[in-house]
Amino acid sequence: MALPINIEDLLHKQRVESNRIEFKEGWNPTSIYHSxxxxxxxIDNxxxxxxIIGVAEKNGIAVRPVKGVPEENLDKIQREVLQYNxxxxxxxxxxxxxxxxxxxYLVVIWATAGHNRPYTAPADVNAKLKKPIFYIRYGTxxxxxxxxxxxxxxxxxxxVPFDDRGNENISIDxxxxxxxxxxxxxxxxxxxxxxxxxxxxxxxxxxxxYDGPKEKKSIKNVAAMMFAEHPEKFFPTTQVDIVVFPEGREKNPENFIEVPSILGPVPMMIRRTLDYLRTNIIKERITKPTDDEHSVKVFNYPFQALEEAVVNALYHRDYKEREPVEITIExxxxxxxxYSGPDRSISMESLKEANILRSRRYRNRRLGEFLKELDLTEGRATGIPTIQKKLRENGSPKATIETDESRSYFLIDIPARIDFVQDASSIRDTDIxxxxxxxxxxxxxxxxxxSMSELGFLAICLIRAKKEVSAQEMLEGIDKISYKQKKRKYLEKLLAMGAISMTIPNKPTSKNQKYVLSDIGHDIIHT
Incomplete structure (x- = not known):
């Protein structure tokens, strides 16, 4: 039987959490059957x-080259596996x-979560009197x-989690x-x-x-979630709906843009959602601090934070609920x-703190396994900490989480970096x-x-020049061209039209040079 994952990923403990991998130097059936x-x-779903038999380990890391299992022992081990099963x-x-x-040669035993839990194994598989014991994983x-x-x-x-159940409505076609x-x-x-x-x-x-006996086996739900072109056929309203409120939902609820629903298998929905956010929503700004020769790149939303939030929503949602994942952009x-909300093993205090959410039960364990192998999610309880870390590194406020007492929904609010909001507010107040x-x-x-977009960039420059600003401060984050090109296209044009003036006009190239609105600039903004 071929593994559904690359053996090197297992040896390096990539894509699969370390507590789900165990190395054994040799064939020790009692210890192996406990695991x-x-x-x-x-127990943790x-x-x-x-x-993996034939691998020595040191501090949890596989020793290479591997020790291996003698070829002449392979058949014997496989026969004994059938016996000990x-x-x-x-x-x-x-x-x-x-x-x-x-x-x-290595012998790899893949032990999936069973459908008839709990299971027992003998304390000693070779003892005459075999005492059945319940075994669980605790760490590694x-x-x-x-x-x-x-x-x-x-x-x-x-x-059995919903994604790991058989579904008679799913056919191989x-x-x-x-x-x-x-x-x-x-x-x-x-x-x-x-x-x-x-x-x-x-x-x-x-x-x-597959699930069930050979004579009546059915395909598991996770197969359709991952590999059906139209999983919504089996899980109605499995889609991502995006709505954009340019002025904010409260300020002008009548002004909104509905993006066509994003459908398809889960990995495709994740990719298409992130492509939309990256192309249409994420904005970049490059600044150069006066005390550092290196430029600093910041975003209105760090991509990694949005990626974790989108993956978490599609990984942990309840596919029995006929509700889409809804993304609202303000x-x-x-x-x-x-929908639905977090497991009850996560306290309301932990949700309010929004730092790390440790659940004892995972809703879609097999789906998570597939997504990990595609590097779309890192593993247990890492999503929220990653979101908060990326926001912190970007200089953004902390994300917040909301649910209700019945845990019927999970809502995460990811705030924009404040200076991007201030620019956006100014532009909205001054009609382009x-x-x-x-x-x-x-x-x-x-x-x-x-063009209209270029006029918009000119407007940003004029608004920023209401107070004295450097060229870098005026031009940061606008247009996707080089800094020199931006100076020529926007700053020099505003100087030529007399809309802005220099604070040190007799020293145009001074490192302390700043720019501010002229009377003409005030007329352009306020007329």
Whole structure:
């Protein structure tokens, strides 16, 4: 059986969290079956894990070159796996793959979360009297479940996350071979070399995307979420709706722009949503501090913060809810709303602090696993800290989170960097069309060939020059051309038309030179 993930990613603990990977130097069935049982119980709903036999570790890192498993032992180990599987109760069978690394063979056991939790395994698989024990993962170790952990494990009996359930309405024809092959190619899986015209059923089976007995197996919901061209056929209103309020929802609720709904498999919705935000919403500004030779680049919204928020919304939403992910864009913030809300294991205090949200239960564990392998999400409880960190590094205010007592929704507000909001507010207060009319009347020959966007940039420069500003301060963040080009196109044009004046006119190139509105500039803005 080929793994649905590249073996090197497992050895380097990439795309899969470290607590879901266990290295074993040799074949020790008792210890290994404790971990298989723990991964099958999957108390944290992470999606099970991988045990790699033939690898020594040092401080949690795989020692290379790998030690390997002698070739003559491979068949024996696989036969014993079949034998020891019978000792897990209720019935459970992990997948086994033989991988070649560093010229040696490794045995990889893929133990997914089981559907019939809780499971037990013998304390000693070779003892005559085999005592069944419940095992769980605790950090990077497999331990016996006792007390509160055992109560929680028993409470999870037959509670399978929605994305990991079979769906009789999904047929193999609904799964796109092109999307599936593209995914497997991106993660460098050996399954990408299969014949997708004839082997789709085998590929889905090896990826653990079937549920139920052989005579009546059904495709899991996560297969449609990831690889169906129209997942909304099975999960109505699975889409992203974006609404832009140029003046703000409260200030002018009648003035809004509705972006066409973004549909498709989850990775495609993520990419298309982020493409729209990057192209139409994110603005960049480059400044050069007087005490530092290096330029500083800031944004109205750091892309990484928006990326985490969008991925989180589509990863953690409830696909049984007939509600879209809603993104509302206003001059001072972006709000992302998804249904339903956060798990009750996250306290309201933690939500209010909006620093780190630790959940004991994940709604879509398999979907998260697929997204991690595509590097679209980092892993457990990292989304909100990443958002706050990127906002902090950008000099933006902190994001806030809101939900209700019944946890029916999750709303995150991502504020714009304040100086971008101030510029936007100033421009809104000074009608761009009026400035164009005034420029045409007062300085017609300078603006007759300028576009509306260029007039907008001129307006920003004029507004900034209400008080004394340097050339860098006046031109930062406008137009996507070089600083020299901006000086020639905007600053020098404003000087030529007499709309601004120098504060040190007898020393035009002085490093202390600043610019301020002239009487003509005041007339252009205020007439």
């Amino acid at each position: 298989i049982c723990a991964f099958a119980n999957d 992470l999606g099970g894990g991988y045990i 019978q000792l897990i109760e209720p019935v459970y069978a992990p997948r086994v793959s033989i991988e070649e690394v560093d010229g040696k 170790s497999s331990i016996e479940a006792k007390g509160e952990f055992l109560d929680q494990l028993r409470d999870m009996a037959n509670r 609904d799964i796109s071979p092109l999307l599936l092959k593209d995914y497997l190619t991106k993660i460098d899986s050996r399954l990408a070399k299969a014949n997708f015209a004839t082997d789709m059923e085998r590929i889905l089976d090896q990826m653990q995307l 001059p001072n913030r972006i709000s992302i709303l998804s 069309e009026q400035i164009r009319i005034n420029l045409s009347k007062i300085c017609p020959r300078y603006v007759q060939d300028m």
